[in-house]
Amino acid sequence: MWRIGQLARMAGVSERTLRHYDKIGLLVPAAVDRTTGYRWYGVAELSRLERIRGLQRLGLPLRQIAELLDAPEAQVRQALTEIVATIRRDITTLAATAAHAEDHLAVPMSILPQQAAVDSRRLRVRRMRLDHPGELAAVCPAPPAALLTWLRGEPTGGFAAAVTTDGAGEQLFLPARTVVRAVVPPSAGVVRAGQDLFGWLHRHRLEVTGPTVEEHLIDDDGAHAIVLEVTVNPRRCTRAARHGEGGVVAALTDPAVLHDDDPVGPADGAEPVGDQDAGGARAQLLQPVAAAVPVRGRQVRLTAWAAHLAKRSWLDERHREDPGRTRAADAGR
Template sequence: MLNIGDFAKHGRVSVRMLRHYDAIGLLRPARVDPVSGYRCYRAAQLARLNRVIALKDLGFTLQQVRAVLDEEVDAVELRGMLRLRRAELAAAMAADAQRLSRVEARLRTIESEGTMSTHDVVVKRVPSVRAAELTGVAASYEPQDIGPVIGPLFEELCGRLAAAGIDGTGPSVARYEDTGEGDGSVLIRVAVPIAAPVDPAGEHGFAVVDLPAVEEAATVVHRGSMDGALGSFQALARFIEENGYRSTGYARELYLECPDDPAGWVTELQEPVTRG
């Protein structure tokens, strides 16, 4: 038998915590001295303590922990539950990291207000190009809605191109348009330029389209993750207004360089414009 102090030491918890677990029926002592009231535990009870702490650290309430343990979930089932919860927490952390990146981009944009822009905007013609294309729908044009759709679309398109034995011939492109549903949803078109002889009617699992030329596009090069592209998009807006242009649609994104680390991405934003 281990007294409560030794049991707490071996379990890396506090005595106060063990007393609380006893009070709520989560981890009862193996023996309580009827005279002194001292609690004693068996070393085998460390296994239950380990489960309690692991489940609590993964976000389960103590009531949920007790329900799980009292159902006598075996080690295999418990391991599966913990892995699932770990995956949920990892996804939440990734989402928080993306949210933080967007907040930092917004702060940088705010901090740069009133200063001279470092973005070089160029108006030019964007030629037509034949491309393999897939489409998807995002709930809105906000980054948290675009990201989960556009990434898998590009992965799927590249996989289908590889399966068809077709090589891309230039930087990939993303373009956007309203779905017309009136709910703010956006149609996303992802495309990879391909050689012209590919049969548009072939069974490739993707569309073969001619991306239309843009006669006038205000363009700017953005460096880094698209989560931080807010400043570049707003630089386009200021240029368009200050130089007598009017936007005629969403900006295309031409991915010039896409290494594994998004911090090294180089993307040209191409917003269609017209005079007036």
Template sequence: MFTIGDFARYGRVSARMLRHYDAIGLLRPARTDPVSGYRFYEAAQLARLNRIIALKDLGFSLQQVGAILDEQVSVPELRGMLRLRQAELEAALTAAGARLAQVEARLRTIESEGRMSADDVVVKRTETVLLAELSGIAASYGPEDIGPVIQPLYDELCRRLAAAGVTPAGPGLAYYEDAPEESTGNTGNTGSTSDGGSDAVVVHAGMVVTPEALAKAGAKTDGGSGRSGTPTPTGLGFDVVTLPGLDCAATVVHHGPMSRILPTAQNLARWIDANGYRSAGYARELYLECPPDQEKWITEIQEPVVRA
């Protein structure tokens, strides 16, 4: 027989682990001295210990290991458990590969620019939100065309929300879509127009609101929530829309005025390309902080992406 120390050494485990296996009934010692409490093991028990270690290395819990060793798991069940573990490991490898690609992309950025980028990109899902909004047409998606349209929209939206007694429940959120070919006006009655054309975009300037606030203000929206993704008039001078979240968005935080957003957007575009994604539509802008001093503005850019 072996003492617990010798058995642990031959089995390549710790004595503490053997005591734990004894406590949970996974591997009992062949004999325990009734006076000293010392545990003793037989050489034949090394086979069971080796099976425990092998099953643990496959990722099974100790409870599952015990059931397998005691033949409480049938062969079809064991096959299913192994296939599930195989799928889990494959998913972990995929995730690790994505992280490796991000590390390699960051290394390339540091090597090319000689410094750490201040624009940290995070891929995540975004939530569905209820927005009160006004919209207008911009000649293009460029900052020089968006700025003159979106700022008046937000000024007017805030004025109309205040007049209706609706207090925003969250930050502003702007989103964009291609303008119809024959666009000659806007849906927010702000006077922003364009000649249409292939480059024109619809600018949606929204503020997060609650159904309760809309109902209290007397909004007429067939339930006060608006159809998913479709702006609905409220009768209060603004529309309401339930904007679906993005399943996969590459996001980055921009500091400062929106007139200087282009470098941040370009860094995001480079990250998307370097990390095996491609853009799936116009980016959204979540205005986290908008104090009077625009240098202190904090905006999150949310660009929908898919794997390339």
């Protein structure tokens, strides 16, 4: 028989960990001296401890280990399968987050774009054809109002537009769709924010599939805000991305790549609509560009692989961590 300190040294754990296991009923001593309160452990407890630590290294939490410690192997394998699926989902989420952060560090922007699913909406609009973006300021009514344009980037010629009206006007239906939206900071201005937003879309391989909505909002105190909202399909890459690494590098370093010869949008007189296939796309995570691109004199690789390795290292470290460091100390010995 071994005392708690001896078992701790043999298994490479802390005495506090063993006290915690005893407290939650995961590893009870073979005997406890009624006079001194010392815990005594035998071979059976050592074997049980090794199994606990082994399952913990495989990613199982203590609560689940308690349920599986004496369970059949098939039940343990099923639990591990679920753990692996959860870890992979976490890796995917963290990889997308890392790609967005890398992009923001590599290419300073005035906005923080967010992808979201929005419901359908009906608008009363007045259509028009404009020759230059400078004409937009003159046609946009006072807030609250919305300005819609059908562009893939900075226009190089005429383009379709529409503004909302209070009453009379043509009815426009925007179906439920996936959008990328951003609030325009007062210090940036809508022109710069729009350029930053379309550059972000190209770098993240999101194809514009509907109108850009420029929403002018005002609250009861008279504060004014502008929200940009671009309809996208995350499952289809832009033409620049389809060109491969050259197209991606151009999207990151050359604003001219935003000029496209075949803009997505309605032909003259056609009904503008939003993303027709947004339902399945809502669950899609943004995929980072798989290319090393030069940005401001350094190489930035927007891939999920580095985030994957970092996540795996973090998980390994967490499973090796001594659970006794948590707030679960037992006052007894």
